[in-house]
Amino acid sequence: MTISEENYIKVIFHLSHFSIKGVSTNSIAEMVVTKASSVTDMLKKLSDRQLVSYQKYQGVTLTEKGFLCAKAIVRKHRLWEVFLVEKLDFSWDEVHEIAEELEHIKSEKLINKLDAFLGFPAFDPHGDPIPDIKGEIIKIDKKLLSEAKIDVEYVCVGVKNSAVEFLKYLNNHTISLGSKIKVISKEEFDASLTINLNSKIISISNKIAENLFINEQ
């Protein structure tokens, strides 16, 4: 598989979580940063290779084969992110871009040895689960901070959005995976929250709260 094909498969995988139907040509184009016509061409090729099932004008879905393939790429991406943060001391806002390149390194043996070297981590630095060697992904119960109940203790377990700007905001406000969060109050006007974060009181906007995953206890 070429790097380009892998990128399309990965994008289709991620987008398929947001739609019950097939993934649309335009949404793929936006993510891959290309034109819709280029996407159509690629979809035909991926369909020929049995990686997606594609009906003209109806969008695409991954086949079983394509799904496995996507999970293998995601596995590589997330393991490399763990390596970059845990071993090379990168911060979590720096690793995505580099992992975008590293995820295309071919060797199966390499990725499994890396997995072992890292101690078979279950989650990447953003709290996303890492598929295991068979493609199994742990599903953990989580919800958005914007849906949190008042006065209940939660733990930050992930970020919905991994944009550098957002991660930098979190760094600046000392919010990280494992942070303890309790919602003290919620404004009616803008849905902003006053929260107890690791025993400090701060105020955050609804947009932030809508991008933080939390879990009880």
Added chain:
Amino acid sequence: MTISEENYIKVIFHLSHFSIKGVSTNSIAEMVVTKASSVTDMLKKLSDRQLVSYQKYQGVTLTEKGFLCAKAIVRKHRLWEVFLVEKLDFSWDEVHEIAEELEHIKSEKLINKLDAFLGFPAFDPHGDPIPDIKGEIIKIDKKLLSEAKIDVEYVCVGVKNSAVEFLKYLNNHTISLGSKIKVISKEEFDASLTINLNSKIISISNKIAENLFINEQ
């Protein structure tokens, strides 16, 4: 720079060690596994980008810029090889192919952090020197085992040839970097050697001896 351009630059760098004049089109074609006509096309492009100086029919040499570029690629290749052997427990005959991919990962910061993580190694698993961040390469005094004097103690410091078959031969005969070698006798007929290797007496062919670098004491 594209991966293809990087590969050409790297090959020209390696071949330039074997010729005083420019590197020939055919020798590049052989190394890159392509046709001479493709090489000519690429040489024109690299020349336009000031990475090589190229005169039709006269072969190429790297410019200062191309030379720096080549050393950066070699640095990446060799650092990744150290990582694979030291951290992921690969054997030295497995790492070249994987490092051929890893050497094209772009991030400068990544490679410098990797360098630090590995403890700023000076040599790769085959005994080849690793260019430092500025492109400086340590030059150590070494000669081929085929040129060794009788009854002098040497240490194996590198391999001239990194082919998998050769490295496997060395594994099978417990020859590695750091092995102590003393030539006991040399056959006149085929130049094969009887050597004392780490206190064991074995016989090796001239072809092997011509591909092992050694150093005194």
Added chain:
DNA sequence: AATTATTTTTAGACTAATCTAAAAATTATT
């Protein structure tokens, strides 16, 4: 339901990197 707007596909063209076959230049040999 007809019209408009949007999305998607097709058709044809472009670039990078490659190829084959033929021409040109260099090197080797008589």
Added chain:
DNA sequence: AATAATTTTTAGATTAGTCTAAAAATAATT
């Protein structure tokens, strides 16, 4: 020095991935 052999370059074609512009299909709106 002339000829033969080899190397290198040119010319033209091919493939993957992309693009623009126009056509076709679907979705939204009146």
